[in-house]
Amino acid sequence: MPPRVIQVNEVLTDTATIASGGSLSAAVRVPNGYELCAVVMPAAWTAANLTFQASADASAYADAYDDGGNEYTVTADAAQYYSIPEGELRGTLALKVRSGVAATPREPGCGPHHRPRLQARMTLAPR
Numbered sequence: 001m002p003p004r005v006i007q008v009n010e011v012l013t014d015t016a017t018i019a020s021g022g023s024l025s026a027a028v029r030v031p032n033g034y035e036l037c038a039v040v041m042p043a044a045w046t047a048a049n050l051t052f053q054a055s056a057d058a059s060a061y062a063d064a065y066d067d068g069g070n071e072y073t074v075t076a077d078a079a080q081y082y083s084i085p086e087g088e089l090r091g092t093l094a095l096k097v098r099s100g101v102a103a104t105p106r107e108p109g110c111g112p113h114h115r116p117r118l119q120a121r122m123t124l125a126p127r
Contacts, residue, residue: 023107027061029058029094035092038081048076049101054092
């Protein structure tokens with residue numbers, strides 16, 4: 001596959017997918033000079049916190065915390081757009097999205113017997 005060509009100041013989107021039965025997505029690469037600026041939740045989602053793991057090298061991941069020492073959390077509901085304040089997750093080369101918090105991850109779903117995979121759209125903007 002040829003390398004992705006990015007126009008100056010182009011906003012990008014990518015999908016973070018949590019497989020059925022899991023609680024953590026596969027990694028989503030963040031192009032150099034970009035940062036996460038929004039998350040769009042699918043309609044088939046049971047309201048729950050989203051948290052993140054971040055990596056500066058796309059190899060080793062750690063739970064993401066804010067300046068106050070709290071796990072960086074988005075309280076997500078179905079079919080909603082959540083803006084991420086500029087600089088909150090800056091400096092990451094790759095991100096993973098978790099359903100739930102690090103201490104109590106949860107399998108995403110929209111009911112006790114229906115557990116689809118989560119596909120949250122991540123919007124990346126130039127810094």
